[in-house]
Amino acid sequence: MKNIEQLKETFSTAQKNYKTIKKSIEKYVVSWFWATDSIFDLEPFYFEQNRFSKGRIKKAEPIKKENQYQYGIDANKEIIVERQFTGLKGLFYETFYIREKDKIESYRYDYSPEKKIDNVKSFNYENSRLNTCYIVVKNGWIKYSYNYQNGKLSTKLMQRIYDKKEVPDRIFDYAFNEIGELQSIKEKEHFHYNKPDKKISYKKLTELVFEKILSLLKKNISDCNMQEKLYCIYVYYYHEVMIPPSIGFGTQADREEWINEKGEGSKWIIWNPIDYSHMIEIEPDVETQNLFKLYNQETSLNNKENNTIKMIVECCKKIKEIISEFDLIKTDDFVIVASDYEQGDLKKNFKLINPELYDEYKNKLV
Known part of the structure; x- marks a missing residue:
């Protein structure tokens, strides 16, 4: 796949480009804010599928930054930097987002002093709707393909290779209720997410x-x-x-x-x-x-x-x-x-x- 090969090259050069990428992205940050946990992901319904609760935006910079998140936003009020602080004082993961018209690339670096690259992702859009996502990591890659019906995400196909071995494809099905709210995320017979009956508190x-x-x-x-x-x-x-x-x-x-x-x-x-x-x-x-x-x-x-x-x-x-x-x-x-x-x-x-x-x-x- 051409996109995968290109992203592999990007991944291989990302390590030596950390300082350049950091400087080129952070110069566009107009303001920073803090949150108790992650509040943002480009993957549709990421929090629902993984059953993660979103963090809360903090009113001020916390005194203790361990296990907190810091976000940098640009003039368009879009997140372009994410810092995920660890339990180790002063150490944090960093993700930088390069935003273009029909594509967003992200670079995630670990918390080590060497700032090793964790992954590089490419989110590709068509008419402002996510079409494909490519992810390259050290030992392989992932491709997500998104399909829509009536303007709503209907299926997501996941294709992967790890350690040069193909892994069976996975298909996620998305269902919505009559007012357009996500009802469920299902993979075969397994529910990753199932919206509870509002009658049940x-x-x-x-x-x-x-x-x-x-x-x-x-x-x-x-x-x-x-x-x-x-x-x-x-x-x-x-x-x-x-x-x-x-x-x-x-x-x-x-x-x-x-x-x-x-x-x-x-x-x-x-x-x-x-x-x-x-x-x-x-x-x-x-x-x-x-x-x-x-x-x-x-x-x-x-x-x-x-x-x-x-x-x-x-x-x-x-x-x-x-x-x-x-x-x-x-x-x-x-x-x-x-x-x-x-x-x-x-x-x-x-x-x-x-x-x-x-x-x-x-x-x-x-």
Whole structure:
């Protein structure tokens, strides 16, 4: 493809052209503003498809710039520079936009002092409508082709090559409701985005998910019919897809083995559900899967992950109240715990679920 080959050449020269590109673009910046997160992408429905919530524009330059975004706009009030600050002080990714009549090229550089090029993109327009997008990275390229019906995006074809190997094409279908609002983004049978029914509030959605999660936790703990002695049941989740969570069963046999091997350092394994001999990945039915997908989508788009953690903690409290119903063989110090799989909020959640034991356990937790 001619466009890909041209962009490959641009990518190969972009590294040595960083200072030139930076200077040539930033001279057109007439003002800067800050945001709490990304607010801009040229890819149609980027935030909906990836379930990202948009940032909020800040009134003034923040004192702490870590994990913030800074944008430079030109005389036409269009964004031509994006700086994505990392958690490392003073280091940020940079993206520069070169705007022409029917094409926008972007250059994204990493946060290292060497400013290595991450990718180069070319967005090509026809009658002000995005027609194709080419992306070149170090190990390959991507081409997006956009099709429209009745003035609305209908499909997006994704073609790729990585490490000189062709990857199967992907097709995304876009649907809109009667007033022109995006209704869904679907790839085969998988929904990347599905607009919620306006009759269902987020509060009601949370209530429905809470009931389903509690029911599934009860069922899976009961069906597992664990016969080994347990020191904990660990409900854990991944930040990328928080619902449904998974269940880990901490056995006394494993704990004794870890203590013998690691001594004081064993607590890093004792409270790491990924290392447990017995785990359950909850597998809901199709209807419940769709409910969870909708909830995860709305949670991500509205930046309400703390709401999910609170809900999981409340489920654990309920399980704790009825633990005797499961006829488990428990140690004297048995507990119910919940955290992300990296144990990032283990202590915080432990105190909420087991407040009467926190002083005893706080130095044993990671």
